[in-house]
Amino acid sequence: MSYDAAIIGAGHNGLVAACYLARAGLKVVVVEKNDWIGGAAVSRELHPGFTYSNCSYVCSLFRPEIMRDLELPKYGLQVLPYEGGAVFTRDGGYLAIFRDHDANRREFARYSPRDAEAYDRYSRDIMRHCRFIRPLLMRTPPDPATFRPRDLAELAWLGRKVGEMSESQICDMIRFWTMSISDFLDEYFESPVIKAYLAVSAIIGTALGPMSPGSAYVLLHHYMGDVDGNVGAWGFARGGMGAITQALTASLRASGGEVRTGKGVDTVLVSNGRAVGLRLDDGEEIAAKRVLSNMDVKRTFLKHVDRDELPPAFTRRVERFKTRGSSGKLNIALDSAPHFPALPEGSPMLKGDLHFTDSVERMERAYDDWKAGRFSRDPFQDTMMPTMIDPTMAPPGKHFMSCFIQYAPPKIDGRDWTDADRDAFGQTVIDQIAEYSPGFKDRVLHAEIRTPRELEAEVGLTEGNIFQGELTFDQLLFNRPVPGYAQYKTPIRDLWLCGSSAHPGGGVMGAPGRNAAAEILRDTRAPTEMREAYAVV
Amino acid sequence: MQSFDAIVIGGGTNGMACAARLTKGGKRVLVLDAADRPGGAAVGGDGASGASQMPLAHLLMMLDPRVHAGMDLDQYGFSYAATDLATTALSATGDHLVLEGPAGASLSGSLSDADRAAWATLRKRLLIYAEALVPFRALTPPRIARKAGNDMLGLAKIGLGLRRLGRDEFREFLRLFLINVADVLEDDLTDDRLKGVLAFDAVLGSWLGPRSPNSLLVYLNRLAGEAAGTRAALALPKGGMGTVADAMARSAAASGVTLQSGARVERILIEDDRATGVVLTSGETYRAPTIVSAAGPKQTLLDLVGALHLDTGFVRRTRNIRSRGGAAKLHLALTARPDFRGANPATRLVIAPDINMVETAFNATKYGEVPERPVMEIVIPTAHEAAGASDPHLLSAIVQFAPHDPRDGLDKARKQMLANTLNVLEDHAPGIGGLISESELLMPQDIEARYGMAGGNWHHGELSVEQMLFLRPFADAAQYSTPIAGLWLASAGSHPGGGISGAAGWNAAERILSGVAA
Incomplete structure (x- = not known):
């Protein structure tokens, strides 16, 4: 049996691509090495009665245009916005975070009236950068090194868009893209805890510290999402992140597509320079007119394509694509809701992100540890309890806690992670939480600890990089993943990249x-219905 | 009283270059310099002995050829003691690597053939990119706005030059444009000494570590410099760096510039939003229709002009100029020539054994701390020129990184910095500690106090991507003009930055003479 398209990997991007192709009438199959669907957007029961979003854990970046095109709400996807969260300070206080701008502003004023004022200006400026960049997410990046009409037209479109801004706005934007988030925040704010809170989005998942130039752009990357048109807002998918890939799968099946799990790919079959199908680990061959890889670019070309089929210059570039993982994850089953004495009784802040890092310096020092090849003893963590909003993820009265840790190096002192390293890493995180929540350790029923090693082994992310490639300028836009191949095409005809290694990069x-x-x-x-990017209002 | 067309504040390299160019353009120019001897960073402190008389800058590599030729410096006593200076990447075991020729054209020492070949390829590529950036240095930064009166022809030429690299090289250029230097070196090279010295050079004088994105562009900027007519080369003037300043002063005087030393400007006179003169700390007033400040932009706008005369947005942008100095300067007088385990003392000696040591030294600085193992560039001026038998041997070193705002106070940090620096030196030149007859260590704050450079940053503002070209010192002041009519900026804080170059001053003068209104 022959397919129009075979897609490697049932992560969210593979499924999205499959859905669009199936809707356009193509005969599509998605093959997935794991026994479950979802890649890094999964819900798994790893402790009886508890559903873990064990990789990605919050939803905001998922493009609403895609949700509507593919009718995901109809197939069961529901995104629940959550209230802000809190940053705990070392002196026993906290900074509360709200979804509402004015509420946030009032809270900032508690620390610094000047910062509260600056917050208006800051939000306005960030929103302007968002407004510029967001439409680019849903466009193929132009290749500035060719004179093809399409690339020239796209460059002209970009030029016009830039031209809509004033000179000083353009200059501000260039600065913003090249600056460190720490320097950028220093231009607005004075309070360390406020800066610490705002810097978070610039370091999540990235191999940069808050003082690294270019980190301000990463902030934007996390800000571009929205929940119900509320730009920058975040939410939980009801039932965990797997709900997204489940809805995608249902949508795909409704348009006639297939998903086959437990099918690892051995090789992309290439004949006369064209991809013609897949050979699976079990020897089965699937013939297809084209192959899409949702794996990262390194895994795709260095492990599953015959090297002789590739131009050596391309292979060299792929080898040098940077995929250093920087994040870890703890998924914890809790017997009861933890108590944080710093917060007022019944505080709604428990429904959002909890941070224990109250200065940019502490984040940067954690990054220094990463650079030196060790995990930090004072890591940054973005911790939340989805069960506070969506009780379906744990038995009544019990809670699921997701801790995202920055930074965890891909290797420890140049060697692979061991189980002992992993456990020590997990203990560090739990100890940090317990500092702010007495009795926390007694509530832990089960903890799943994930370092870059586990992320690579399970999800296939090379070196555990959650974005399938670092988000620095040399790997963004027309440089992503490889200059000259940033338009989802590869040197092999009919072999395409559809994962986060390609523009615009990672995040669900x-x-x-x-x-x-x-x-x-x-x-x-093929005739197709595909929405253009929504404007940011 | 004599009347002037223009007053230049500051008699450093840029002030002198600017004054000379204005004079050539027919202006009567007065240069006011606060120090007793003009020359800015090219001259030393006023101490009596050798160590404290050494200047901040100790090598030439950026001197603008327009300034060199236009001021006829060779006629006024300027010559080289050494050109095309080699660099020795020191090893604590004596296994040194010598980079000869501009930017390490050839390498001598134990090194694999693979590394030699890889470096030759990488070096060639970097120099091609640097060459493409050269024309920018002599340009008033273009404006982004349409119909801004840019030199479109000049810009088109530069653009075409980049495009002419060929498609693949152009793509590679775009990829490497904002990359960090460490990744590039680690991709291509294996030898730690080589990677270390290159990483060190890339971040010399900046507030970046080799793993900071954008650091490769800072390296390209360095490679775009020239000395003695050779791109990316290093040179040492005969008689020390002070002779550059002296030659400039003589040349300026000969062409009719009036120079007044010991004249510290207290404020710039502003009348009806127009700069009309300056008032000295001594109370004297000088008037001229054009005022050019070769003092840094922060100092000029915030101290000499004052926020009162500027829009709030403009003041905010001025305050936001980042100007963190990350380098300390060490001067030693020694009773004998130090021995760096057999390294040739007449080369530039670099202690940066690997990338991580450079990065780790930068780590501490981010938090206002002193690095335990700093990295450094050493020049031994007395190894180049015969000195009297009784004269001390001098050693000048740029030591990175040093905190610009030390957490524990300046005095404690300086002491710690000196001790840590001497420890590292001792490892590479055993016994050097016993030879020291006099030492001086300038922390960034000391440099600020002596030379008036905000934050002790040599460039009067960090030379980083977000403060380069039309963003230098910031968007509304990048064409050397200011919102105050008749007031111009001409320091290293303006495009293309410092490094004993004179380019900023020369560019500013060209701009002023072009008749564009300030």
Whole structure:
């Protein structure tokens, strides 16, 4: 049996691409090495009665255009916005975070009236940068090194868009893209805890510290999402992050697509320079007119494509694509809701992100540890309890806690992680929480500890990089993943990339999958319904 | 009283270059310099002995050829003691690596053939990119706005030059544009000494570690400099760096510039939003329709002009100029020539054994701390020129990184910095501690106090991507003009930055003479 498209990997991007292709009438199959669907957007029961979002854990970046195109709400996806959260300070206090700008502003004033004032200006400026960059997410990056009409037209479109801004706005934007978040925040704020809170989005998942130039752009990357049109807001998918990939799967099946789990790919079959199908680990061959890889670019080309089929210059570039993992994860089953004495009784802040890092310096020092090849003894963590909003994820009265840890190096002192390293890493995180929540350790029923090693082994992310490639300028836009191959095409005809290694990069966004599908459909001239990016109002 | 067309504040390299160019353009120019001897960073402190007389800058590598030729410096006593200076990447075991020729054209020492070949390829590529950036240095930064009166022809030429690299090289250029230098070195090279010295050079004088994104561009900027007519080369003037300043002063005087030393400007006179003159700390007033400040932009706008005369947005941008100095300067007088385990003392000696040591030294600085193992560039001026038998041997070193705002106070930090620096030196030149007859260590704050550089940053503002070209010192002041009519900026804080170059001053003068209104 032959397919129009075979897609490697049932992560969210693979499924998004599959859905669009299936809707355009292509015969599509998705093969997944794991026995479950979802890649890094999964809900798994790893302790009886508890549902873990054991990789990605919050939802905001997923493009609403895709949700509507693929009718995901109809297939069961519901995103629940959550209230802000809190940053605990070392002196026993806290900074509360609210979704509402004015509430946030009032809270900032508690620390610094000047910062409260600056927050208006800051939000306005960030929103302007967002407004510029967001439409780019849903477009194929132009290649500035060619004179093809399409690339020239796209560059002209970009030029016009830049031209809509004033000179000083353009200059501000260039500065913003190249600055460190720490320097950027220093231009607005004075209070360390406020800066610590605002810097978070600039370091999540990235191999940069808050003082690294270029980190301000990463902040934008996390800010571009929205929940119900509320830009920058975050929410939980009801039932955990797996709900997204489950809804995608249902949508795919409804349009006639197939998903086959427990099927690892051995090789992309190439004949006369064209991809013609897949050979699976079990020897089965699947013939397909085209192959899409949702794996990262390194895994795709260095492990599953015959090296002889690739131009050596391309392979060299792929080898040098930076995928250093920087994050770890703890998933914890709790017997009862933890108590944080710093927060007022019944505080709604427990429904959001909890941070224990109250200065940019502490984050940067954790990054210094990462650079030196060790995990930090004072890590940054973005911790939350989805069960505070969505009780379906744990038995009544019990809670699921997700701790995202920054930083965890891909290797410890140049050697692989051991189980002992992993356990020590987990203990550090739990100890940090317990500092702010007496009795916390007694409530822990089960903890799943995930370092870059586990992320690579289970999800296939090379070196555990959650974005399938670091988000620095040399790996963004027309440079992602490799200059000259940033348009989802590869040197092998009919082999396409549809994962986060491609523009616009990682996060549970769906944009790479959608854009890859758009390119393929443009290629096949199949009629398609695909929304342009919504404007940011 | 004599009347002037223009007053230049500051008699450093840029002030002198600017004054000379204005004079050539027919202006009568007065230069006011606060120090007793003009020359800014090219001259030393006023101490009596050798160590304290050494200047801040100790090598030439950016001197603008327009300034060199236009001021006819060779006629006024300037010559080289050494050109195309080699660099020795020191090893604590004596297994040194010598980089000869501009930017390490050839390497001698134990090194694998693979590394030699890889470096030759990488070096060639970096120099091509640097060459493409050279024309920018002599340009008033373009404005982004349409119909801004840019030199479109000049810009198109530069753009075409980049495009002419060929498609693959152009793509590679775009990829490497904002990358960090460590990744590039680690991708291509294996030898730690080589990677260390290159990483060190890339971040010399900046507030970046080799793992900071954008650091490669800072390195390219360095490679775009030239000395004695050779791109990316290093040179040492005969008689020390002070001779550059002296030659400039003589040349300026000969062409009719009036120079007044010991004249510290207290404020710039502003009348009806127009700069009309300056008032000295001595109370004297000088008037001229054009005032050019070769003092840093922060100092000029916040101290000499004052927020009162500027829009709040403009003041905010001025305050936001980042100007963290990350380098300390060490001067030693020694009773004998130090022995760096056999390294040639007449080369530039670099202690940066690997990338991580450079990065780790930077780590401490981020938190206002003193690094335990600083990295450094050493020049031994007395190894180049015969000195009297009784004269001390001098050693000048730029030591990185040093905190610009030490957490534990300046005195404690200086002491710690000196001790840590001497420890590292001792490892590479055993016994050097016993030779020291006099030492001086300037922390960034000392540099600020002596040379008036905000934060002790050599460039009067960090030379980082977000403060380069039309963003230098910031968008509304990048064409050397200011919102105050008749007031111009000409320091290293303006494009293209410092490094004993004179380019900023020369560019500013060209701009003023072009008749564009300030």
